[in-house]
Amino acid sequence: MRSFIIRRLITSVPVILAIVLVSFVLTRLVPGDPIVALVGDYPVPPEYVEERRQAFGLDQPIYVQTLIYFKNLFLGDFGYSFVNRLPVMDVILQRAANTLLLVVPSQILGSIIAVLLASMAIRRPGGRLDTGLTSLILFVDSIPIFWVGQVFIIVFAVQLGLFPVQGMFNIRSTGSNVILDFLWHWALPGSIVSTFAMVAIARVARVSMIEVSRLDFITTATAKGLNRRRVFFRHILPNAMVPVIAVIGYTFGQALTSSFMIEAVFGWPGIGELFLRSVASRDYPVLQGIFLLTATLVVLSNLLSDVISSQMDPRIEYGR
Amino acid sequence: MIHRSILQGKLEILKELFNVSSSAGAEDITSNAPAAGAHNRSLLRDSKARFGGGLIVGLGFSALAFAGSASAQDAQPKRGGTAVFVLQEDPTYLTRDLTTNSETGTIGCILYQGLMGINAEGEAYPLLAKSVDISDDKLTYKFVLNDARWQDGKPITAKDVKYTYEEISGKHSPTFKRTLTSIDKIEAVSDKEIVITLKKPYGPILIALTCQQGAAILPEHVYVGTDPLTNKASNAEPVSSGPFILKEWVRGSHLRLVKNPDYWEQGKPYLDEIIAQVVPSGAGRTQALLSGQVDRIPWFALETSDYPLIERNPQLLLQPARKPPATDFISINTEKKPFDDKRVRQALMFATDREFLLKSAFNGQGAASTSPFAGGFPWAIDPEMDLSKMYPYDPARANALLDEAGVTRDASGKRLSMNFIIEPGEEGGSQIAAALKNMWEQVGIDLTIETIQPPLSTERIAKGEANIAYHGYSSGGDPAIGWSGQFVSTTIGSLRGNAARYSNPEIDELFTLGQSETDLDARGVYYKKAQKILGEDMPILTIHDPVDKEAQGAWLKGMENEYMFPTWRDAWVDK
Numbered sequence: 001m002r003s004f005i006i007r008r009l010i011t012s013v014p015v016i017l018a019i020v021l022v023s024f025v026l027t028r029l030v031p032g033d034p035i036v037a038l039v040g041d042y043p044v045p046p047e048y049v050e051e052r053r054q055a056f057g058l059d060q061p062i063y064v065q066t067l068i069y070f071k072n073l074f075l076g077d078f079g080y081s082f083v084n085r086l087p088v089m090d091v092i093l094q095r096a097a098n099t100l101l102l103v104v105p106s107q108i109l110g111s112i113i114a115v116l117l118a119s120m121a122i123r124r125p126g127g128r129l130d131t132g133l134t135s136l137i138l139f140v141d142s143i144p145i146f147w148v149g150q151v152f153i154i155v156f157a158v159q160l161g162l163f164p165v166q167g168m169f170n171i172r173s174t175g176s177n178v179i180l181d182f183l184w185h186w187a188l189p190g191s192i193v194s195t196f197a198m199v200a201i202a203r204v205a206r207v208s209m210i211e212v213s214r215l216d217f218i219t220t221a222t223a224k225g226l227n228r229r230r231v232f233f234r235h236i237l238p239n240a241m242v243p244v245i246a247v248i249g250y251t252f253g254q255a256l257t258s259s260f261m262i263e264a265v266f267g268w269p270g271i272g273e274l275f276l277r278s279v280a281s282r283d284y285p286v287l288q289g290i291f292l293l294t295a296t297l298v299v300l301s302n303l304l305s306d307v308i309s310s311q312m313d314p315r316i317e318y319g320r
Numbered sequence: 321m322i323h324r325s326i327l328q329g330k331l332e333i334l335k336e337l338f339n340v341s342s343s344a345g346a347e348d349i350t351s352n353a354p355a356a357g358a359h360n361r362s363l364l365r366d367s368k369a370r371f372g373g374g375l376i377v378g379l380g381f382s383a384l385a386f387a388g389s390a391s392a393q394d395a396q397p398k399r400g401g402t403a404v405f406v407l408q409e410d411p412t413y414l415t416r417d418l419t420t421n422s423e424t425g426t427i428g429c430i431l432y433q434g435l436m437g438i439n440a441e442g443e444a445y446p447l448l449a450k451s452v453d454i455s456d457d458k459l460t461y462k463f464v465l466n467d468a469r470w471q472d473g474k475p476i477t478a479k480d481v482k483y484t485y486e487e488i489s490g491k492h493s494p495t496f497k498r499t500l501t502s503i504d505k506i507e508a509v510s511d512k513e514i515v516i517t518l519k520k521p522y523g524p525i526l527i528a529l530t531c532q533q534g535a536a537i538l539p540e541h542v543y544v545g546t547d548p549l550t551n552k553a554s555n556a557e558p559v560s561s562g563p564f565i566l567k568e569w570v571r572g573s574h575l576r577l578v579k580n581p582d583y584w585e586q587g588k589p590y591l592d593e594i595i596a597q598v599v600p601s602g603a604g605r606t607q608a609l610l611s612g613q614v615d616r617i618p619w620f621a622l623e624t625s626d627y628p629l630i631e632r633n634p635q636l637l638l639q640p641a642r643k644p645p646a647t648d649f650i651s652i653n654t655e656k657k658p659f660d661d662k663r664v665r666q667a668l669m670f671a672t673d674r675e676f677l678l679k680s681a682f683n684g685q686g687a688a689s690t691s692p693f694a695g696g697f698p699w700a701i702d703p704e705m706d707l708s709k710m711y712p713y714d715p716a717r718a719n720a721l722l723d724e725a726g727v728t729r730d731a732s733g734k735r736l737s738m739n740f741i742i743e744p745g746e747e748g749g750s751q752i753a754a755a756l757k758n759m760w761e762q763v764g765i766d767l768t769i770e771t772i773q774p775p776l777s778t779e780r781i782a783k784g785e786a787n788i789a790y791h792g793y794s795s796g797g798d799p800a801i802g803w804s805g806q807f808v809s810t811t812i813g814s815l816r817g818n819a820a821r822y823s824n825p826e827i828d829e830l831f832t833l834g835q836s837e838t839d840l841d842a843r844g845v846y847y848k849k850a851q852k853i854l855g856e857d858m859p860i861l862t863i864h865d866p867v868d869k870e871a872q873g874a875w876l877k878g879m880e881n882e883y884m885f886p887t888w889r890d891a892w893v894d895k
Contacts, residue, residue, distance in 0.1 A: 031776045048494065049815065055549075083412050084571070085555040095572055150603060158611045165608045166599050171574045172402055267599040267608075269572030276600065277409050282775065 005307060012299045016292065023291040024069060027284055028062055034082055034282035056082055069288070078292070079285030083278070088289040092271065096293055098168060099270030101182075103252075103259045106190050110197030110255075111248050115241075117198075118205035119232065125210055133202060140199040145192065145258050149265035152188050163188050166267035189259075189266040197255050204247040208240040215239075242313045249305025253298040395877075397892040402593040403876060405616035406605045410571050410598055414558045416885075417489040417496065417534050418548060422620045425532065427575060427596060429885040431560035432536035435463050435481065435514075436529045438883045440642050442696070442797060444526035448476065448537055448561075458521040458838045459504075465512045468584035470539045471565050478508035483540035488548045493534030495796065499525070502835075523835045523843050524798035532797065532884050537561075563589040563889045572598055590878070590892040602626070609636065609871055615893070616872040616879075618886075619643060624685055624747060630871045641870040643884040644797040645696025647689060648748065648864040650756075651781070651806075651819035652788050658736070659787070663725040665858035668788075669711040670718035671763045674863055677755055681748030682864055689862035692854040693795070693803050693847070696865075699840040700799050700847040705855055707862065718763045735764035738787035742769060743777045749790050752863065782815050789819060792866070797884075799847050800835035806860065807831065807850070822859035 035052045053059050057068065072079065078088040121130040157165040168185050170176065212218065213236050221231045260272030267273075271290060278286040411423035415432055418424070437447030446452055449463040468476045485506055489496035502522040507515045518525065529535045542559045543551055553559050558566050563585070564577035575596045579589055597614055599605045599621075606626040608614045610633060619641035630638045650668075658664045674688040687695075690706045727735045740756070742749040753769040760767055772780065781789050793816070796802035804811075808828050811817030827850055834846035854860075872879065878890035 033775050033779055035775075048497065084410070085413065085550060091571065094570075098572070153604070153607050158607050161611065165611045165613050166604050167597065167613075168573060171576070171595050171597060172404065264600050265604060267597070267601065267604050269570065269598065273409070273572050273598075273600045280773075 106193035114201035252301040429531040496534040619868040647694035667721035673713040681751035702848040820859035
């Protein structure tokens with residue numbers, strides 16, 4: 001087990017490095033000069049532009065820039081943001097924590113609800129509850145997440161005044177309960193991200209449970225006279241959960257990207273806003289840092305779900 | 321709104337009085353002693369201080385103006401409280417001296433002040449300087465500093481001014497770099513006195529010494545021996561002297577500024593705290609104002625399409641932003657054939673229905689431009705110049721001019737094919753492109769629209785790769801600062817410079833003369849002449865003079881005297 005995890009971790013390193021390398025080259029191949037973006041909308045002398053370019057090492061050829069970047073990376077230096085004028089790690093870490101505060105609870109909540117709904121729905125496949133769940137999956141899947149965000153803001157925050165429109169904390173207050181304040185701000189964006197996560201997971205959970213419940217050993221268990229509850233919890237659920245766990249890990253990457261959009265709509269100070277802004281200003285070092293971080297997170301979440309699956313399903317071997 | 325118009329009425333009277341007094345001929349502009357009362361500062365900013373006109377703004381008028389501003393503010397300002405305004409994104413730096421980024425200007429011009437400030441009329445008044453003495457030859461400017469301190473307790477001295485101009489702004493501010501070229505020397509005569517000597521008279525010099533123009537004074541003792549671009553004071557822990565100081569900056573969320581207890585203007589500011597909340601989505605900013613979560617949206621962060629939504633709400637005010645005039649125009653690459661022929665460029669103007677564009681692309685907000693310069697500088701605008709009369713929408717005349725210039729139609733009726741660069745973020749860009757494609761088809765011109773994002777668009781336009789392009793430019797507060805860059809030949813090829821690549825020695829000469837005078841009326845003569853030539857030559861087709869608006873809750877008071885980037889010194893909350 002331990003050697004499996006270690007082996008997986010080691011094989012993850014080249015995957016992450018490859019992602020970083022490809023994204024490094026790609027971002028630099030995208031037309032547009034970061035210095036022009038940095039200088040802004042004002043006529044400036046050409047010497048000024050050249051001077052800035054040299055200051056950031058952008059006058060070097062791409063392969064030299066790549067080598068320097070990787071050298072620094074191995075020394076633990078993630079680069080220096082052109083736009084923020086701060087080390088990349090300083091810029092990214094707080095934002096990443098905020099994004100995780102939005103995404104991780106949503107992913108957990110969404111997973112729990114998905115499994116609950118699916119297990120209720122499959123009691124009678126094609127029944128009212130099952131049809132309802134399938135329709136919900138189809139409906140949520142076909143609407144854009146940022147639009148839902150806007151509608152929620154207009155209805156629940158502006159019209160009804162129940163929730164705040166923007167932000168993660170009430171910046172005016174100083175004395176109120178931090179946790180309650182956070183939950184109050186989390187409610188709208190969190191419920192949307194949870195719902196989108198729930199839908200993706202419920203789709204797999206439902207199909208998987210239906211498939212398992214049609215297998216021979218379930219028929220045997222039922223024929224043995226076990227009650228429904230026992231059949232479900234002892235036989236269907238553990239077997240059906242293997243693909244569900246995998247999909248939870250796999251959709252974590254999706255949840256991260258959908259949260260980028262929700263962050264923009266709700267003014268959530270996470271990595272999404274930083275990402276959009278860095279693309280616009282061609283802030284390569286920050287983009288690089290975000291790619292590195294998200295790649296690592298996705299690889300780790302996949303690894304975690306693989307470990308859990310293998311614990312649950314003895315058929316999965318750790319590999320030799 | 322009522323109060324504002326009363327204020328303006330009073331101002332007119334004041335201006336009359338001041339203009340009478342200007343016959344005295346003295347060139348001394350003195351600000352009031354800060355201890356003289358809470359309204360003195362607003363008096364000075366209300367009063368129209370036309371430096372070139374040579375008038376006095378002295379203590380003698382304080383009583384009169386006090387009455388003016390007292391009746392303008394219906395109640396005594398309330399002390400305490402918090403105001404929240406929005407930003408689209410975090411500022412890059414905390415001082416305007418390093419970048420022209422709007423968010424930086426908004427925060428930086430609260431934290432740091434220039435020798436001069438800028439009033440609601442867009443004119444300079446002494447701010448960190450107590451007074452300005454201008455020599456008769458308009459070459460020597462002597463400033464006496466107010467008794468102000470940095471937040472670490474050290475006094476602000478003439479050495480700070482000299483160091484800032486020479487080592488920080490002069491090297492890093494895209495705007496102040498240009499100012500410095502007109503300055504011969506900067507001398508710290510004593511702790512509180514600084515003398516600036518110009519190479520030759522420079523009209524916009526006092527405007528150029530404001531924070532807006534990248535000339536906020538920074539502390540020498542914090543910056544000396546460091547790189548201002550990486551100094552912590554520039555991007556995280558400022559040591560400032562303005563009415564509010566930075567207490568906390570949570571990136572991507574907000575910046576919290578608290579009242580500076582040692583602020584040099586006595587009794588100010590009124591608010592305890594101002595918070596800049598970062599709200600990246602345009603709809604989100606408007607909704608935050610509608611729900612009362614924030615108190616103000618500055619002009620650069622408010623979407624035109626949301627104006628009606630705010631106008632309908634009786635609790636909110638939507639008003640034209642006081643800022644340097646800007647213009648939206650189409651540049652024609654005058655180096656490429658057949659656009660090197662001015663008849664072709666005139667034909668394009670005749671083929672453009674600007675009234676229709678105003679209605680369709682800008683929802684009727686703003687105005688169709690009447691001059692190659694946008695409005696806003698009455699002294700520089702020729703009132704007889706009216707592009708709408710000179711170039712009414714007339715496809716027949718456009719066709720005739722094109723025939724005359726020898727740009728003939730081929731068998732399919734097409735005269736020309738060319739590309740048209742627009743930027744997706746530029747307001748009205750896509751509507752204008754679609755409408756123009758239609759309008760110009762009638763005169764045989766086939767447009768290929770290229771939507772390109774900045775910074776790539778900026779680069780390509782500067783390199784002359786666009787036949788025509790649509791842009792928005794700001795005047796930067798003076799024709800010599802903003803408009804000159806569009807037309808003089810020295811800015812061909814620079815970013816956001818002369819996009820038309822237009823080169824005319826006569827225009828170069830007129831712009832040089834226009835900036836070397838200080839008297840506004842004398843300067844106006846050159847600019848008016850330049851407009852006549854440009855109106856004939858048509859290197860750019862001015863389409864639209866935008867009127868950017870800002871929105872705020874009606875409960876937020878004391879913002880009437882602000883310009884471009886509010887200092888919040890007079891702001892208070894009536895709730």
